[in-house]
Amino acid sequence: MTTIIRSHPRLPARRATKPSRTCYPLDVVYAQAGLAAPRAREIAPARIPFPYRSLLVHERDMTLTLEAHFGGRVALRALSTFHDGASYFRRVLLVHERSARPVEMGAIRIDLDAFAPRIRAAILRNRVPLGRVLRDGGVDFRSRPSAFLSVTPNSEMMGVFWMREPRTLYGRRTEMSVGGRKIGDIVEVLPRV
Numbered sequence: 001m002t003t004i005i006r007s008h009p010r011l012p013a014r015r016a017t018k019p020s021r022t023c024y025p026l027d028v029v030y031a032q033a034g035l036a037a038p039r040a041r042e043i044a045p046a047r048i049p050f051p052y053r054s055l056l057v058h059e060r061d062m063t064l065t066l067e068a069h070f071g072g073r074v075a076l077r078a079l080s081t082f083h084d085g086a087s088y089f090r091r092v093l094l095v096h097e098r099s100a101r102p103v104e105m106g107a108i109r110i111d112l113d114a115f116a117p118r119i120r121a122a123i124l125r126n127r128v129p130l131g132r133v134l135r136d137g138g139v140d141f142r143s144r145p146s147a148f149l150s151v152t153p154n155s156e157m158m159g160v161f162w163m164r165e166p167r168t169l170y171g172r173r174t175e176m177s178v179g180g181r182k183i184g185d186i187v188e189v190l191p192r193v
Contacts, residue, residue: 022149024173026107026187029091030154033080038189039152040171048148051193052170059144062174062188063131066094066103073097074104078126079160088112093160094129102161102191110176110184115139130186139178143186147173151189161191 021027023040030037045057055069066074074094081090087109094104108130112120119137122128134141151157151169158166171189175182 022147022173023187025089025109025185026091026189028109029080029082029089029107032082032089033091035156036154038154038157038169040149042147043150045148047150048170052190055190055193056148056170056172056188057145059142061131061135062104062106062143063094063129063135070096070101070103074129076127076129079105081126086111086113088123090126092126092129104191105157105160105189107187108184109186114178114181114183141183142177143174144177145172145174149173149187149189153189157189163192167192 022042023037026040027037045053048056051069055065058065063074073096075097077093077095079091079093081088083089088111089107089109091105091107093102094106095102110123110130112123115123116137119133119139122133122137123130128136131143149171151171153161153163153166153169157169158164161169169189169191171187174186174188176184176186
């Protein structure tokens with residue numbers, strides 16, 4: 001796991017804070033790691049094939065959605081993390097707890113100041129999926145998809161997802177809010193299922 005903590009952002013502020021780009025914050029965490037991000041383009045939800053559509057086109061907790069689909073709890077593996085001012089960025093892999101099969105790669109930018117110290121500490125430990133941390137901590141949060149994505153994986157993503165050749169993957173960009181206040185941005189990409 002790569003952990004980078006800095007008080008001054010390495011990336012220009014306009015790149016780290018502009019949430020309108022297709023892959024934000026996935027592009028930022030890949031750039032921070034010195035890797036080219038996978039290519040992605042926005043697509044209409046109706047163009048996402050099943051079962052990906054049922055896993056992505058909703059406003060439910062993604063952790064619970066994945067656990068219901070794959071039949072068991074998912075565990076978190078942190079791939080990279082860093083701070084940029086008040087924002088905490090991390091790229092994670094969610095895996096089926098028993099088989100270790102990858103079920104999602106996610107990139108998160110989250111405002112840690114929005115949480116009580118114990119929730120903030122649980123997020124920073126990088127051991128439990130964000131949805132479970134917030135649910136178990138009694139945080140009433142909302143995840144609202146803002147875009148759906150068709151993703152061409154790069155070689156790093158192919159390795160993480162156990163892929164032999166590049167095939168189209170699907171994902172979504174989500175805005176997270178607490179009490180009507182936006183507190184984070186997430187990109188979630190699913191492996192081939």
